Amino acid sequence: MPFAGSLLSAALLNSSSRSLPSLIAGIVALGCFAASLAAYPAIANGEILRANLQWLPQFGLEFALRMDGFAWLFSVLISGIGVLVVIYARYYMSEDDPVPRFFSFLLAFMGAMLGIVISGNVILLSVFWELTSIFSFLLISYWHNSAAARDGARMALTITGIGGFCLLIGVLLLGNIVGSYDLDKILASGDIIRNHPLYLMALIFILLGALTKSAQFPFHFWLPNAMAAPTPVSAFLHSATMVKAGVFLLVRFWPALAGTYEWFWIVGAAGVITLLLGAYFAMFQQDLKGLLAYSTISHLGLITTLLSLGSPLATVAAIFHMVNHATFKASLFMAAGIIDHETGTRDMRRLSGLYKFLPITGTLAMVASAAMAGVPLLNGFLSKEMFFAEAVETHADSILDRILPYVATLAGAFSVAYSLRFIHTVFFGRPPADLPKPAPHEPPRWMRFPIEFLVVICLVVGIAPSLSIGPFLHVAVTSVLGADTPEYSLSIWHGFNLPLIMSIVALVGGALIYFSLRRYLASCADGPPVFRRLRGQRIFERILVEVSWRWARLAEQRLGTRKLQPQLRWVVFTGFLAGLLPLTMSGFEPRPFAFSGVDPMFAVIWALGICLAIGTAYMAKYHRLASLVMLGGVGLIVCLTFVWLSAPDLAVTQLLVEIVTTVLILLGLRWLPKRNEGVDDAITLRARFRRFRDLALAVVCGIGMTFISYAVMTMPVPDAIANYFLENAYSQGGGRNVVNVILVDFRGFDTLGEITVLGIVALTVYALLRRFRPAADSMSMPEQQQIQNRFDEERPERSAGDTVREYLLVPSIIMQWMFPVLITFAVYIFMRGHDLPGGGFSAGLTMSIAFLLQYLAGGTRWAEDRIRILPLRWMGAGILTAAMTGIGAWFLGYPFLTSHSRYIELPVIGKMPAATALLFDLGVFLLVVGSTVLILVALAHQSIRINRLRAIEADKAKGGEA
Amino acid sequence: MEIILSIAIGVMTTCGVWLLLRPRTYQVIVGLCMLSYAVNLFIFGVGGVKTNVPPLLTDDVATGALADPVPQALVLTAIVIGFATTALFLVVLLASRGLTGTDHVDGRGDRK
Incomplete structure (x- = not known):
């Protein structure tokens, strides 16, 4: 459905209206949302909705859609936030932007994302996965005249594209292990997968896919650069969808892959590092969206860490946090977009005291960032509490596990600090000065609506979790964990326990961090100290340059050549090996030599x-x-x-x-060219070596061919198709010359193709020669002619050109006489072709030789004065005759090129076979004559053309002198 | 018979490959012609080597004893197409020589 909407929007590309495409997009998104909601009763009963279409059944692939509780939760999230983003974007996009394109991409992206979520086949999943990469590329580069957008989009595409490729490898491995690409079967066979020797490989590849998509360390750097996208895109991609796809995948495969030591270490390490680094980097961002981007990275790190723990309770927390993060981060992005929209800048060093101008937006943003910081009574607090609780628990005893509580608290403190910074810098303090847009004011009512809606959700979930989100979350969790679903409680107050202390420490610590760093932050450059210089982006670009430029150049220099000889040498060598290898591998032995006389x-x-x-x-x-x-x-x-x-x-x-x-x-x-006698013919050692190598290669090929052909020829001929042709040639083809019958009847279609090739070659030759310019040293008159002309000039009784004219006088007269004889001979060969050796090919060649002899005998001018050959017409007539003969069979109700034969009695010649194949052969004949003559005449004409060229050159030279 | 034909095919292949690897365009064309002789003979030989039994149906010879007509039909078309490609290569050679002024296969003079 979203794809259809996307096409519809694309159809409106040229319209300048903003409302229409956004209306369509809104309806489509709302439709998806409604459809997802409508599925709830069934999902809540624990059913799994499926829809199967045959896709590539021969490979066991189906276009299978499957919606369980978890997929349902995500569909609601995607389509719900999609609706809000569409509403928001309607007001955000300016008049100048091509709005239909935007909505078209957005809807397509939404469709791809929904596809990931509900695909029931892992191959299908990875196809949708790639689609999200592509559409996110298009969305990020929406403002394609900005270099930052292009770079950011390219980087996102490179990273997530590589990830997607890894994912495909991973799921192929997985499918191989399980023996099916069906998601249900894979999820059900977790034990087989975990004990399989290929487990680690599959795990690594799938994780590469998931971690790149979710911007986990060390692939986190694409996300901040993708902030060059329009804000609705950021709000959609980086809160609810694109980056969530990675963690979605982790959860999806959690039953099949998780719980092992490798899983814990890889996922855990990536998650913890990302959590901490993301939060740390976020504190030092000066760009509003940059701050949000790093905080997104950090929150995704949190989710990843939770998933790494492998305990069911941690997974509940992870799913819960995904939902929470999507709500508050989307609203924060939108708020940042409003601020940008109204003030014209996102630089936190320039923004301050906006609360007076944007009171409602300010309030909303404050609530949302409080949720991000994990303040009680908001949804962020609940999932963070669960995270802290899980961090304290010991899951797999290792350093990573032991440091986790401290890391978690520290990251919590950081996140409090950057949330505080976001609010405090932007909305409080002295009134703003020198803003690009002087008087910011509240945005239109409906632009604010999505934020309001999301913030209300934050509040409702935060205050009454078990009433609001509880049942939905339960459905999702059950579908992932199945029977292992643990007891968990979604209440605000769990008593005064360790997680609560950690929360308080984080809140207080975060406030302290912020206020102690405030002065520094107000003025410092973008990016955190120390790490400012060490940027993933730079490294990425260096690698890109290295691989795509230097290595490519090096490879071209080392492996490529513009010389023909080495290329041919390799072709021959490879051909030799290709012939040798299968023979040696299948145990080929030269056949014993038997002297057969x-x-x-x-x-x-x-x-x-x-x-x-x-x-x-x-x-x-x-x-x-x-x-x-x-x-x-x-x-x-x-x-x-x-x-x-x-x-x-x-x-x-x-x-x-x-x-x-x-x-x-x-x-x-x-x-x-003539032989250049002056060339020093001393052979260098190199040349000698080269020749020796070529000779060796040639000899080896020759010996190989000898052995193979001897073996082939002495092998007993199997009962091949030959007998079929021999037996049926007369009864079905009406001819006794089996070769000819095969050509014009049994395999007539091949022959038709072949004469077409011949015609094309002739035309190509003709076209090439039309513009032919000979090399300078071939321009002058040939040496023989010069000698002959000199001889003529020396004798008074002869005029110039006599010798040329008298050259081979007797043979040329005989050749002229031969003309009718040869034509008769050609006709004879043609007629007898069906029963005796001959046929269209040989008759055509004979005929063209007859023409050729006239050219040889009398010269081009003489011949063309007397006979006008129009080779192009011959060719055209030939191919038409052949094709018409074939088509004629249609009219009589037979397949193309079916032939019919009978003998007819002609008055003088007698009994004669008259198969329709004869007509086809006539076509072959005409075309062969036409092509051959065209090629030869075109080449012969060059000698006449050169006189003209010479005259033109002479004129030019004269003109130059004058 | 077979041994002679095999050796002949081998020698022609050797000459063809050797010429194919030479630097002059003319040598390459001649080499291709030579190679096509060898290949045609080889394909022809696949059908078995029989003398005096051309695949022409007459009433007094059993069809099973005749020479295999299929390779012959294949080779017949191959010969004609071989002529066409030779013509094409020749013209490309001439055009290349006209454009570059050299008959080296790379269109650039060698050594010097």
């Missing part, structure tokens, strides 16, 4: 092939043409191998591709 001819061919391959590798550096020729040779031998080993289709395709590739690279060679 060698065809001598085949051996000779491959001896040649191996020589050619090595030659290619050797010559590729300086003799590109030689290397290319040898590469072609290797390709031909591969082609022969295909013929030899019963793959005529492959052989045809390989042969044609070989031709096209060679032509392509030949066209490219012209743009590569």
